[in-house]
Amino acid sequence: MMTTLQYGTPAKIFHWLIVALLAVQYPIGWFMPDIHPGMSPGAGMTFHLSIGMIILALTALRLLWRLTHPVAPESALPTWQRLSSEAVHWLLYALVLATTITGWLFASFRGWSVSFFYLVPMPMLASGNAAAGRAIDGLHQAMEWALLITIGIHIAAALAHIFVYRDRVMQRMLPG
Numbered sequence: 119m120m121t122t123l124q125y126g127t128p129a130k131i132f133h134w135l136i137v138a139l140l141a142v143q144y145p146i147g148w149f150m151p152d153i154h155p156g157m158s159p160g161a162g163m164t165f166h167l168s169i170g171m172i173i174l175a176l177t178a179l180r181l182l183w184r185l186t187h188p189v190a191p192e193s194a195l196p197t198w199q200r201l202s203s204e205a206v207h208w209l210l211y212a213l214v215l216a217t218t219i220t221g222w223l224f225a226s227f228r229g230w231s232v233s234f235f236y237l238v239p240m241p242m243l244a245s246g247n248a249a250a251g252r253a254i255d256g257l258h259q260a261m262e263w264a265l266l267i268t269i270g271i272h273i274a275a276a277l278a279h280i281f282v283y284r285d286r287v288m289q290r291m292l293p294g
């Protein structure tokens with residue numbers, strides 16, 4: 119397996135596609151109606167679950183791609199930046215997976231049957247289980263906030279590389 123010095127086109131497409139999907143997914147999550155016992159999922163929830171499944175699938179593929187196509191950190195960076203950026207990157211992968219899987223579990227425990235964009239029935243991870251639903255309640259929200267905070271740190275670091283360090287780190291994730 120060869121470690122390359124730059125991100126390739128597939129890595130960049132995965133990165134920006136998932137950024138775009140998350141930028142849609144958070145507002146849908148916040149603006150869709152609050153859930154209450156006995157409700158069935160409406161359009162907002164159907165889109166939230168469908169887009170969430172795409173984010174999960176793309177992140178799993180992206181992680182596989184990344185593990186089989188290692189990319190070296192920018193060599194000009196001091197050790198603490200290399201280590202901390204790698205740590206934040208793996209945390210981002212872990213939190214996207216944790217957010218999508220807790221959401222999927224939560225929807226499953228409510229006993230919902232949801233169609234992926236109203237097209238095909240979505241597989242559920244478990245059958246309806248009110249006690250399990252109560253136990254996992256809040257976990258999806260905790261993960262989604264932890265992810266948002268980590269994304270904030272990640273974007274702050276990108277801005278610091280553009281405006282403070284003025285190095286080529288941002289260019290590594292841009293086309294060309």
Ligand code: HEM
Nearest residue numbers: 143144147148167170171217218221222224225258259262
């Ligand atoms: C990374 C992807 C995802 C993000 C960023 C995300 C974000 C959110 C947000 C912001 C809310 C609103 C929570 C609140 O009121 O504060 C929410 C709720 C919800 N999401 Fe997600 N979600 C994602 C993936 C999923 C997936 C894959 C599923 C299911 C297949 C799902 C199922 C739910 C359910 C059932 C709720 C309502 C229950 C609750 O408020 O905890 N989500 N999500």
Ligand code: HEM
Nearest residue numbers: 136137140184203207210211214269273276287288290291
């Ligand atoms: C405007 C927002 C964003 C900017 C400007 C940005 C910028 C960047 C840059 C420049 C890199 C390369 C860092 C390096 O070479 O060491 C990178 C990597 C990465 N970004 Fe972002 N990013 C943004 C949003 C996000 C979001 C929302 C996520 C959440 C999933 C994310 C996840 C990642 C991951 C996981 C990597 C590491 C890729 C790998 O090595 O496998 N980014 N980002």
